[in-house]
Amino acid sequence: xxxxxxxxxxxxxxxxxxxxxxxxxxxxxxxxxxxxxxxxxxxxxxxxxxxxxxxxxxxxxxxxxxxxxxxxxxxxxxxxxxxxxxxxxxxxxxxxxxxxxxxxxxxxxxxxxxxxxxxxxxxxxxxxxxxxxxxxxxxxxxxxxxxxxxxxxxxxxxxxxxxxxxxxxxxxxxxxxxxxxxxxxxxxxxxxxxxxxxxxxxxxxxxxxxxxxxxxxxxxxxxxxxxxxxxxxxxxxxxxxxxxxxxxxxxxxxxxxxxxxxxxxxxxxxxxxxxxxxxxxxxx
Numbered sequence: 001x002x003x004x005x006x007x008x009x010x011x012x013x014x015x016x017x018x019x020x021x022x023x024x025x026x027x028x029x030x031x032x033x034x035x036x037x038x039x040x041x042x043x044x045x046x047x048x049x050x051x052x053x054x055x056x057x058x059x060x061x062x063x064x065x066x067x068x069x070x071x072x073x074x075x076x077x078x079x080x081x082x083x084x085x086x087x088x089x090x091x092x093x094x095x096x097x098x099x100x101x102x103x104x105x106x107x108x109x110x111x112x113x114x115x116x117x118x119x120x121x122x123x124x125x126x127x128x129x130x131x132x133x134x135x136x137x138x139x140x141x142x143x144x145x146x147x148x149x150x151x152x153x154x155x156x157x158x159x160x161x162x163x164x165x166x167x168x169x170x171x172x173x174x175x176x177x178x179x180x181x182x183x184x185x186x187x188x189x190x191x192x193x194x195x196x197x198x199x200x201x202x203x204x205x206x207x208x209x210x211x212x213x214x215x216x217x218x219x220x221x222x223x224x225x226x227x228x229x230x231x232x233x234x235x236x237x238x239x240x241x242x243x244x245x246x247x248x249x250x251x252x253x254x255x256x257x258x259x260x261x262x263x264x265x266x267x268x269x270x271x272x273x274x275x276x277x278x279x280x281x282x283x284x
Contacts, residue, residue: 024268057088061115120264126272160192165235178202234271
């Protein structure tokens with residue numbers, strides 16, 4: 001004990017103040033208009049409040065998006081939150097009818113952002129919806145006494161050939177769609193196979209998660225699963241985000257670099273989604 005005590009060395013350090021960087025969350029789904037959220041990043045040790053979040057939104061950006069034949073300038077909108085708080089986001093300007101477009105499967109899209117004297121660019125594709133959920137089923141959780149909990153399963157077939165990337169979300173009883181705790185998957189193991197897999201309930205990462213029960217649904221739940229096909233860049237972004245999230249607080253984990261597809265020094269991503277919705281009602 002004396003030997004180990006003599007080897008201890010206290011280390012004091014003060015983290016550098018980081019310069020806020022632009023954070024981009026841009027998406028386009030087939031059949032829908034593009035949506036872009038812009039904000040400024042926080043320091044790693046910041047204590048985040050609602051005031052900080054609202055004040056982080058970036059206003060007055062010039063954002064254009066193109067589908068290869070039309071180029072549309074997005075417009076900034078605000079949505080009221082609780083109290084006097086507002087959410088700021090960018091989407092299509094309905095007054096500019098000639099250049100309006102929605103997402104389409106099999107097409108590529110480019111985005112250009114100008115704000116604060118800097119320019120940022122990104123591209124994405126909406127893949128064809130080749131990987132779908134064929135059917136949903138459920139069974140009672142057998143590992144616990146509470147028989148009200150059920151496991152949801154999806155039956156799916158992976159098309160032959162690697163490169164089918166997916167991300168899934170769930171909505172319960174008409175609530176919002178939340179992504180799974182691990183929501184993105186490739187087909188390196190299941191290429192060309194038909195298989196049955198558990199679909200975990202999506203989680204709201206802004207709330208405390210019960211890691212013992214979060215994945216289960218309840219008897220009587222009405223569930224909608226949102227199955228999406230995504231490209232490799234979107235998969236890489238969410239794969240590294242989720243790995244980083246799962247390793248927070250683990251002193252033995254390796255540092256993770258979140259992979260972005262936005263050029264110019266911004267954080268975040270621009271992702272395209274082809275979408276399938278499938279629902280099931282669990283009897284009481």
